[in-house]
Amino acid sequence: MSHGSASNHLILAWLGVPVEAAAGSFIPLTAGGISTLVRSESHRSNNLVTLNATAHLA
Numbered sequence: 046m047s048h049g050s051a052s053n054h055l056i057l058a059w060l061g062v063p064v065e066a067a068a069g070s071f072i073p074l075t076a077g078g079i080s081t082l083v084r085s086e087s088h089r090s091n092n093l094v095t096l097n098a099t100a101h102l103a
Contacts, residue, residue, distance in 0.1 A: 052072070052074055052080070053070065053071060053072050054067070055082075056072055056080065056082070056093065056096075057070060057072075059082050059091045059093065060091060060093060061091065072096070073097075074096075074097045075097055075099050075102075077099065077101075077102050078097035078098060078099050078102075079095060079097070079098045079099075079101070080093070080095055080096050080097060080098070081093075081094040081095040081098075082094070
């Protein structure tokens, strides 16, 4: 669980976006939305599996 710009920075850093390229970016997230970040050791990559999933709120 995270809030506002912290989530934005975390997601962009997880995906490897350089700080300079991320300046001014914004990822809109709904309160209660779930984003899932997964590390794939076999592919040595970070993956964004879900972004702002809200089906559980319905």
